[in-house]
Amino acid sequence: MSATVYLETFGCQMNVADSERAAVRLRAAGFNLGDSPENADVIIFNTCSVRERAAHKVFTRIGEVRRQRLSDEPIVGVIGCVAQLEGATLFDSSPLVNLIAGTRATDRLPQLIGRALDGENRIIDLDERREGEKWDLPATARTSKYVAFVPIIEGCNKFCTYCIVPYSRGREKSRPASEIVAEIKELRDHGYREIHLIGQNVNSYRPHVNSYRPRTEAGLEGFKGATLFCRLLRAVAATEMERIKFTTSFPRDFHPDIVAAIDEYDNLCEWIHLPVQSGSDRVLRMMRRGHTASDYFKRIEAIKNARRRMSITSDIIVGFPGETDADFRDTMKLVEQVAYDGLYIFKYSERPGTPAARLDDNVSREEKTTRFLELEQVQRRLQQTIYERYLGREIKVLIERPSSKSEDDLTGHSTCHKVVNFPAPAAWLGEVARVRVTQAKSNSLYGEILSAP
Numbered sequence: 001m002s003a004t005v006y007l008e009t010f011g012c013q014m015n016v017a018d019s020e021r022a023a024v025r026l027r028a029a030g031f032n033l034g035d036s037p038e039n040a041d042v043i044i045f046n047t048c049s050v051r052e053r054a055a056h057k058v059f060t061r062i063g064e065v066r067r068q069r070l071s072d073e074p075i076v077g078v079i080g081c082v083a084q085l086e087g088a089t090l091f092d093s094s095p096l097v098n099l100i101a102g103t104r105a106t107d108r109l110p111q112l113i114g115r116a117l118d119g120e121n122r123i124i125d126l127d128e129r130r131e132g133e134k135w136d137l138p139a140t141a142r143t144s145k146y147v148a149f150v151p152i153i154e155g156c157n158k159f160c161t162y163c164i165v166p167y168s169r170g171r172e173k174s175r176p177a178s179e180i181v182a183e184i185k186e187l188r189d190h191g192y193r194e195i196h197l198i199g200q201n202v203n204s205y206r207p208h209v210n211s212y213r214p215r216t217e218a219g220l221e222g223f224k225g226a227t228l229f230c231r232l233l234r235a236v237a238a239t240e241m242e243r244i245k246f247t248t249s250f251p252r253d254f255h256p257d258i259v260a261a262i263d264e265y266d267n268l269c270e271w272i273h274l275p276v277q278s279g280s281d282r283v284l285r286m287m288r289r290g291h292t293a294s295d296y297f298k299r300i301e302a303i304k305n306a307r308r309r310m311s312i313t314s315d316i317i318v319g320f321p322g323e324t325d326a327d328f329r330d331t332m333k334l335v336e337q338v339a340y341d342g343l344y345i346f347k348y349s350e351r352p353g354t355p356a357a358r359l360d361d362n363v364s365r366e367e368k369t370t371r372f373l374e375l376e377q378v379q380r381r382l383q384q385t386i387y388e389r390y391l392g393r394e395i396k397v398l399i400e401r402p403s404s405k406s407e408d409d410l411t412g413h414s415t416c417h418k419v420v421n422f423p424a425p426a427a428w429l430g431e432v433a434r435v436r437v438t439q440a441k442s443n444s445l446y447g448e449i450l451s452a453p
C-alpha cells in the first residue's frame with residue numbers, strides 16, 4: 001500500500017502555490033494525499049517566516065502532532081520559508097522532524113519523502129531549483145476548479161530592511177512568458193474562470209535577465225508595454241481568460257502603463273494591491289522602500305484616473321523601529337487620503353538577520369497595539385463608506401464555495417476582489433453571476449442574484 005502524506009500550509013499565496021505543486025508531484029509519484037494528520041505516514045508543514053508569530057506556528061503544530069501520535073511516530077517534514085532559513089537546526093527542535101526542504105526543493109519532495117520512508121534519517125535539501133524542474137501544473141490537478149494561482153516570478157531582490165523574504169526565497173527568478181501563457185490557455189480550456197498572476201513583486205518580471213532559461217522573450221512577441229510585466233499582462237489578457245488578477249505590486253516599479261493595460265482589456269480586473277508600509281518619508285527611508293509618500297501618491301492618482309473605478313488595497317507596518325507619533329500620523333494621513341478598499345495592518349516584528357534587526361526595536365508593545373487599533377478604526381470607517389457605495393449596484397461574482405456563515409449562502413469574489421455572499425443553490429458553484437448588492441458589511445458585501453447563470 002502506498003504511503004499517505006498530509007500537507008499543511010501557512011503563509012502567502014506563494015506557499016499555497018508551492019503546496020499545490022507539491023501535492024501534484026506527490027500524487028504523480030504514487031503517494032496518497034490525506035486530509036488530516038491523524039493517520040498520515042508523513043506530515044509536511046509548509047511554513048512562513050514573515051513575522052515571529054507566523055514562524056512560531058510550525059513548532060506549535062509539531063507539538064500538537066507529537067501529543068496526538070504518542071504511540072506511533074509519523075515522519076514530520078518542514079518545508080518552505082522557515083525550513084530554508086533555519087536549516088538543520090530544525091532537527092533539534094523535535095525528534096519527529098526527519099526531513100527539511102527549502103523553498104526551491106518542491107519538485108524533489110517525492111524523492112526526499114521516499115528516502116525518509118526507506119528509513120534514512122535527517123534528510124535535508126536547501127538547494128536551488130535544478131535545470132528541467134518546471135513550474136507547470138496540469139489544470140486538472142489544482143485545488144480549486146475555478147480559480148488558479150499562476151506564479152510568474154519567485155524570490156525578491158528588494159531587501160526592504162524589515163523583511164525576511166529575500167533570504168527565505170532567494171533572488172528573483174522569472175518564469176518564461178510562453179510557459180505562463182500556455183498554462184493559462186490550458187486553464188481556460190478546462191473551464192477556469194479566474195487566474196491570479198503571483199509573485200512577491202510582479203512588476204519586476206524580467207524573463208530575459210533572471211529566468212531559468214535566460215534571454216527569452218518568447219511568448220511576448222507582438223505585445224506592447226512600457227515594461228515586460230506590462231507586455232505579459234497584455235499577452236495574458238489576449239488569452240481571453242475571463243478574469244485576471246495579479247499580486248503583489250511594488251510601488252517603486254509600478255508603471256502607469258499597468259493602468260493603461262487594465263483600461264484596454266476588460267478581463268484584467270479592476271483591483272490593485274499596492275503595499276505602502278508607511279506614510280512617513282523618514283520611515284520609508286529606514287525601510288529602504290525606495291519611494292516617498294508623494295511618489296506613492298502619484299501612482300495612486302494614476303490608478304484613480306482609470307476608466308473603471310479600481311479597488312486599491314495595501315499593507316501597513318506599524319511600530320517600525322524609531323517610528324514616532326508624528327510618523328504614525330503621516331501614515332494615518334496617507335490612509336485617509338487614499339481611502340483603501342482594504343488594508344492589512346501588521347505590527348512590526350523583528351526578523352533575525354534583517355538590517356532592521358540591528359535597529360533598536362524601541363516602539364513598545366503597547367504603543368504598537370495602540371497604533372494598530374487606531375489605524376484599524378480609521379480604516380473601518382473609510383471602508384464602510386466605500387462599501388456602502390456598492391449598495392444597489394450590480395457586480396459580477398465568481399461563485400467559489402459555500403459560505404461558512406450560512407448554509408443557504410454561497411460566496412465568491414467580485415472583479416474588484418470584494419468578498420460577496422448571496423443565497424444561491426450549490427449547483428451554481430463555478431459560475432459567474434450578476435449580483436445586486438443589498439447590504440454592506442464590514443469586510444464583505446451581501447446581495448441577491450439577478451439572473452441564473
Ligand code: SAH
Binds near residue numbers: 050165
Ligand atoms: N512582497 C510583498 C509582500 C511581502 S510580505 C510586498 O512587498 O508587498 C507581506 C507583508 O507582510 C508586507 O507587505 C509587510 O506589510 C508585512 N511584513 C513583512 N515583514 C514584516 C515584519 N518584519 N514585521 C511586520 N510585518 C511585516
Ligand code: SF4
Binds near residue numbers: 157
Ligand atoms: Fe519583502 Fe520588500 Fe521584497 Fe516585499 S518587496 S518581499 S516587503 S523585501
Ligand code: F3S
Binds near residue numbers: 011012050165168
Ligand atoms: Fe511567508 Fe515565505 Fe510567503 S515568509 S509570506 S511564506 S514568502
